[in-house]
Amino acid sequence: MRGARGWHILTAAITVAALLLQLVLVLQGGRVLDEAEPPGLGLRLARFVAYFTIQSNLLVAVATTMLARDPFRDGPAFRALRLAATVGITVTGLVHFFLLRPLLDLHGADWLADKMLHMVVPLVAVVGWFALGPRPRIDGRAIAVALGWPIAWLAATLGVATATRWVPYPFLDFREEGWGSVVVVCVGITALFAALIAGFRYADRRLAPSGAGAAAGRLRGRAEQ
Numbered sequence: 264m265r266g267a268r269g270w271h272i273l274t275a276a277i278t279v280a281a282l283l284l285q286l287v288l289v290l291q292g293g294r295v296l297d298e299a300e301p302p303g304l305g306l307r308l309a310r311f312v313a314y315f316t317i318q319s320n321l322l323v324a325v326a327t328t329m330l331a332r333d334p335f336r337d338g339p340a341f342r343a344l345r346l347a348a349t350v351g352i353t354v355t356g357l358v359h360f361f362l363l364r365p366l367l368d369l370h371g372a373d374w375l376a377d378k379m380l381h382m383v384v385p386l387v388a389v390v391g392w393f394a395l396g397p398r399p400r401i402d403g404r405a406i407a408v409a410l411g412w413p414i415a416w417l418a419a420t421l422g423v424a425t426a427t428r429w430v431p432y433p434f435l436d437f438r439e440e441g442w443g444s445v446v447v448v449c450v451g452i453t454a455l456f457a458a459l460i461a462g463f464r465y466a467d468r469r470l471a472p473s474g475a476g477a478a479a480g481r482l483r484g485r486a487e488q
Contacts, residue, residue, distance in 0.1 A: 267334040267395040274387045275327040278320050281379035314431045319351035323388045342400045343408035349392045350409050350459045356385030396473030401464045413456050417449050
């Protein structure tokens with residue numbers, strides 16, 4: 264349990280540090296993606312929280328902070344949070360690596376924040392899930408939340424884009440790419456989420472139990488001896 268708590272503390276600390284660094288850069292007017300002329304502070308902050316990257320990192324920060332306090336944590340809300348955070352941060356890393364990384368030309372603190380949010384946090388979060396669990400923790404309600412969140416995010420993002428002409432990611436810019444391309448991207452992202460959720464659920468069932476479930480199993484085994 265000490266090893267699990269230590270890893271969750273490390274993951275939470277890295278994630279919070281990455282978020283705070285990016286927030287400071289936003290407050291200072293630093294670039295996000297290819298914005299050459301950042302807007303006013305209020306709009307910058309609104310856009311900051313609109314990024315899926317920020318939302319997924321926030322979920323990881325909350326989930327791992329809860330696990331740092333109790334590595335055996337369970338409950339319907341936590342299960343949904345943990346799955347959404349893990350799948351969301353996985354998609355963040357994959358989309359960044361394959362779609363966004365070639366578009367970026369960042370330096371200094373902007374580069375550091377980008378790598379922490381899109382590469383370091385996904386790595387430590389996913390490694391922690393596979394190595395430490397806790398599991399089993401994936402049920403139907405957690406799956407519904409984990410899949411419903413990105414669908415709701417896509418709908419809200421496209422709605423905002425229609426009203427304001429701003430999109431957080433270039434591949435969602437229907438004015439530049441066309442609706443056909445954007446629909447294909449949205450379907451692909453949704454399919455990616457569904458596939459990852461199925462994969463994590465399979466691993467959740469097949470891998471050895473960890474956390475409270477493993478502890479209860481050991482206690483039952485000792486009682487039967």
